[in-house]
Amino acid sequence: MKRIIAFSAACIALLSLSTxxxxxxxxxxxxxxxxxRTHAIRLQTTEARHGFADMQLLKKVIGNxxxxxxxxxxxxxxxxxxxxxxxxxxxxxKMGFNIFSIEANMPEAYRLNEFVLTGKGDPAAxxxxxxxWTWNTAEVLDMILWMRDFNxxxxxxxxxxxxxxxxxxxxxxxxxxxITKYEPGYADSxxxxxxxxxxxxxxxxxxxxxxxxxxxxxxxxxxxxQVRFRGYIKTEGITRGYAGLWWRIDxxxxxxxxxxxxxxxxRGTTPWTLYEISMPVPADVKNINFGxxxxxxxxxxxxxxxxxxxxxRYANSELFDFDFExxxxxxxxxxxxxxxxxxxxxxxxxxxxxxxxxYIGGPAPAQPQKQVDARQAVFACKEVLSHMExxxxxWRKAGAADKxxxxxxxxxxxxxxxxxxxSGEQTRDQSMANNVKWILxxxxxxxxxxxxxxxxxxxGGYSYETMGKFLRQxxxxxxxxxxxxxxxxxxxAMDMSRTAQGGTSGMSLRDFTVPPAPAESLDGMLATTGIPxxxxxxxxxxxxxxxxxxxxxxxxxxxxxxxxxxxNAASYLMDMKILENYDxxxxxxxxxxxxxxxxxxVK
Numbered sequence: 001m002k003r004i005i006a007f008s009a010a011c012i013a014l015l016s017l018s019t020x021x022x023x024x025x026x027x028x029x030x031x032x033x034x035x036x037r038t039h040a041i042r043l044q045t046t047e048a049r050h051g052f053a054d055m056q057l058l059k060k061v062i063g064n065x066x067x068x069x070x071x072x073x074x075x076x077x078x079x080x081x082x083x084x085x086x087x088x089x090x091x092x093x094k095m096g097f098n099i100f101s102i103e104a105n106m107p108e109a110y111r112l113n114e115f116v117l118t119g120k121g122d123p124a125a126x127x128x129x130x131x132x133w134t135w136n137t138a139e140v141l142d143m144i145l146w147m148r149d150f151n152x153x154x155x156x157x158x159x160x161x162x163x164x165x166x167x168x169x170x171x172x173x174x175x176x177x178x179i180t181k182y183e184p185g186y187a188d189s190x191x192x193x194x195x196x197x198x199x200x201x202x203x204x205x206x207x208x209x210x211x212x213x214x215x216x217x218x219x220x221x222x223x224x225x226q227v228r229f230r231g232y233i234k235t236e237g238i239t240r241g242y243a244g245l246w247w248r249i250d251x252x253x254x255x256x257x258x259x260x261x262x263x264x265x266x267r268g269t270t271p272w273t274l275y276e277i278s279m280p281v282p283a284d285v286k287n288i289n290f291g292x293x294x295x296x297x298x299x300x301x302x303x304x305x306x307x308x309x310x311x312x313r314y315a316n317s318e319l320f321d322f323d324f325e326x327x328x329x330x331x332x333x334x335x336x337x338x339x340x341x342x343x344x345x346x347x348x349x350x351x352x353x354x355x356x357x358x359y360i361g362g363p364a365p366a367q368p369q370k371q372v373d374a375r376q377a378v379f380a381c382k383e384v385l386s387h388m389e390x391x392x393x394x395w396r397k398a399g400a401a402d403k404x405x406x407x408x409x410x411x412x413x414x415x416x417x418x419x420x421x422x423s424g425e426q427t428r429d430q431s432m433a434n435n436v437k438w439i440l441x442x443x444x445x446x447x448x449x450x451x452x453x454x455x456x457x458x459x460g461g462y463s464y465e466t467m468g469k470f471l472r473q474x475x476x477x478x479x480x481x482x483x484x485x486x487x488x489x490x491x492x493a494m495d496m497s498r499t500a501q502g503g504t505s506g507m508s509l510r511d512f513t514v515p516p517a518p519a520e521s522l523d524g525m526l527a528t529t530g531i532p533x534x535x536x537x538x539x540x541x542x543x544x545x546x547x548x549x550x551x552x553x554x555x556x557x558x559x560x561x562x563x564x565x566x567x568n569a570a571s572y573l574m575d576m577k578i579l580e581n582y583d584x585x586x587x588x589x590x591x592x593x594x595x596x597x598x599x600x601x602v603k
Contacts, residue, residue, distance in 0.1 A: 028546035029520075033528045035547045041535040046083040046588065048146060055090050061537045061584050062095060066440070066447050067479035069468060071454035071582075074560040076492030078594045080484050081139035083533075083586060087482070088143065088449050092150065092158045096447055099439065100147065101161040103452035104130045106414055106435055107170045109162025116147045116160040123148070124597055131167060133509060134562060138595040163435040163450070166428065168198070168418040171411040175388075178408040182398045183391065193380040194415060200377035201422035210241070211294030211339035211357030213302075213332040215320065216287070220575070222309050224283035229290060230276045231305035231322075232349040235266045241296020242267050243357070245305075247277050250287040252465045255424050257282075260293060267296070272303070272349045286465055291332050294339065294357035301356050303349035318570040325351045328567035333496045374423035381416040388412050410438055429456060433470035454559060457481050458581035468581070482535075483582035485557055487527035488516045489591035493564035511593040512564050521556040522578060526587040536585040538578065552579055 041061075044054045062068060070087055072080045091097040102109060108130045115121040123144050128136050147158050165171075172194050180187045229247050244261030259277045266273060281288070294300040305322035307314040320331035324343055334341035336357070344356035388409050395405050417434070420426035432452075440446060450457060452467065459468035459481050471479055490513045517523035526534070542548045554575040564572060578585070 028550045029525070031546040032550040033525060035542075036526065036536060037529040037531065039536065039540055040529060040531050041537070042531055043083075043533040043535060043586075046079045046086060046533060048082070048086040048089045048143070050086070052090050052094060055086075055094075057537075058090065058535060059095065061535070061539070062091070062480050065478055065480040067436075067450060067471065067475055068097065068448075069450040069452070069457035069471075069479060069481045070484070070586075071452065071457040071482060072484045073454055073486055073558045074491040074493065074564075075134040075453060075562050076560075076594045077486065077489075077588075077591045078137075078139055079486075079489075079588045079591045081137060081143075081594055083484075083588070084451055085139065085143040085146065087586075088158075089146065091447075091449055092156065097449050098157060099159050099161060099443060099446050099448040101163050101436065101439060101448055101450050102135060103164050103432070103456060104132050104135055104162040105164050105167050105170070106162045107174055107411055108167075109160065109164075112144060113160045116144065116158070117151055119148060119152070127597055130162070136597045138598055141597055161439055163432045163439065164428075165414045165417040165421070165431050165435065168194070168415045171414040171418075175408050175411040175415070178400070178404065179388075182395045182400050186387070190384055193377075193384050197377040197381055197415065197419045200374045201419060210296070211300065211334075211336040211341045211359070212291065213293075213329065213334045213341060213355060213357075214289055214291040215332040216571075217290050217307070218316075218319070219285055219288060221314060222281045222288065223285050224281065225310045226278070226280050228276060228278045228308040228311075229305070230274060230308070231292070232272045232274055232303050233266055233270075233292075234272045234301040234303075234347070234349070234354075235268065235270045235298060236300075237269060237298035238267045238296045238300065239298065241294070243294045243296065243300035243302075244292070245275055245277050245290075245302075246293050247279065247290045248288065249279070249281055249285050250289075250424075251282065251284055252286055252427065252430075256285065266300075269298075272301075292355065292357070294336070294341075294359070297359040299356065299358045301344060301347050301349075301354045303351075303354035319568075323351050324348075324353045324355050326567070328565075329355070330568055331571055333563075333565065333568075374419070375425075378416070378419050378423050378425060381412075381419045385409070385412050385416050406442060410435075413438075427465060429465060429467040430470055432456065432467045433474075436467070436471060437474060453561060454483050454581075455561070458483065458576075459583075460580045480583045481581070482584045482586050483557075483578070484586050484588075485523045485526055486517075486588045486591045487523050488514060488589070490514075490593040491560065491564075491591060492593040493560060494562055496563040496565040496568070512566065514558070514569060517558065518556065518573070521573060522576070523557055523587075525555070526585070527589055531587075532589045534587050536587070538582060538584055541579065552577065 041057045042054065068091055070084045088100055111129065112123065112126045115123050115126060124141055127141055127144065144160065147160060151157055176187060176190060179190050229245055231245055233243050235243050242265030244265030246260035249257040257279050259279060261275065261277065292302040303324060338359065338361060340358045340360055342356065343353050345353050347356065348354045392405055417426065417431035421428050421431065436450065440448060456466055457468045458466050459472040468481055490511050492509060492511050495508050495510050516527065541551050554577050556573040557576050558572055559574045560572050
């Protein structure tokens, strides 16, 4: 009887501790909601041209910053774009900011600057000419027209710039034209180098001409540990190529490890067989992609996938369905020119379904006419840049202006950055940060507003080395970063589920709608305040106590880039330590999708 009483007392004690812990968690959450509600800067509208009476407290948030970075939780939200426009209007009109820069290719974006400054050109066409469907919207066009009106008003001057470097063609043309004019004997050499750079990039980075299902694996779960990726594969009629599992690990400088079973994947016709990839994951990993692939003819089936971390099986049903029993792919996105990749209800290793990749003989992607080693291309582009930097005095004597010389060299640098990115030697984010610095270095005393995704402006603790982190290292507290969040509503994005469900390659742009965010997420917490539009100065968070504890802990927040899949909606909620990444938050309760650029010529 004593043992029973003691056991019962112990159970009651454990239950009490559990209940107390739950109560403490609820208390911390409620304290955080109360703090957010009390300290929120309540904004009346997302739209520009409505005055700044509700925005005056933002002056304390921004202070004497030289850089204000404006993020976004999706690339296709109307209210985010409108609020960024309003923030730009406020920063230019009331706080002396005079440069705007967007996550778009640098020379293409600078073409819009001529319209903003002088009114020359068709802004709708120039906006479309920046390539990114993400910015080719009515909201961004409206902001550009406001910038032109502000410059016409005589109240000040604001410039339109960009800092990205993902396409080299316009940069090549600008620099080539300059060289042809001022150093014609060097022009053919430059063109040959850049032709090689494009060929090397195409050969190493062309789109998949094979069946593929790819996912991103959570870094925090596996960094510094041993991973084993296993799965069953069945094949039929593979006369060339093979089928396999694959796992890729990237660091700050590019590829660290890759295993795609190229030498041991099954060929021909084979029964269900277990295959395995095993490797250590470096602690400094920045990105992990994994999945299955089928670079061959015939048909391959995949089923019963499994990930083990330090010999412990990993399972997260919200992110992944490794047994392929859901109605659509979950955690993996399928693609491949000339392949049908999707769920098969007729063949399975276990359960009722598997993932099938079937070669259907579609068109192969274009291949470069010549094969060039990426490292050689990088070296040659560096040589071109070095030649240009040492040629300044020669060009001055030939009559070139310093402004044109600097711009030509920067365009040659963009070509190099593109080649470095394609070869994996330098990340896009590092190059974007370098380009922001170039803009500021060539505009002493200027104050700049940056427009990019949350993932690029975040200044630390994100899932990779971000532009924001590089800029923080250079500019410190001269930069203020605003993260954006929302609770529910619509946005536009590329449909990443089309290949998973239909089994054909290609994606389409469409509107998505998501329900209210989980209550325990950051987005859900902000929604609990009941304030439709708000700003939060994270610099005012208490140093200690339940509010500090909650906001210093990782919480999920929506992060949607160019693509989205309803079937994998949970995977677009990522854990983030908010205080490590942002100085302030802007939150909108309910959103709508951005609207397409109306392409109306402006007189």
